[in-house]
Amino acid sequence: MQKDESNKELSIEESFDELEKILSRMEDDETGLEETFGLYEKGLRLIKNVSSSIDRVEKKITILEEEE
16 A cells, blocks of 8 residues: 655645546556555545535635625
């Protein structure tokens, strides 16, 4: 299992791109079971980060709408 190349937080768009790459690798018949589990875990972390990012944006929008 590979470690993440960096600990920086990806943008929502970058996360979706990475998720697409992960999905393609998981669907590849050449990908072994152990690597697939690692990719699955990485994908779950990305989804959690995307969800948190979207929640933060929604809260900002709500605050801005309340100020009007």
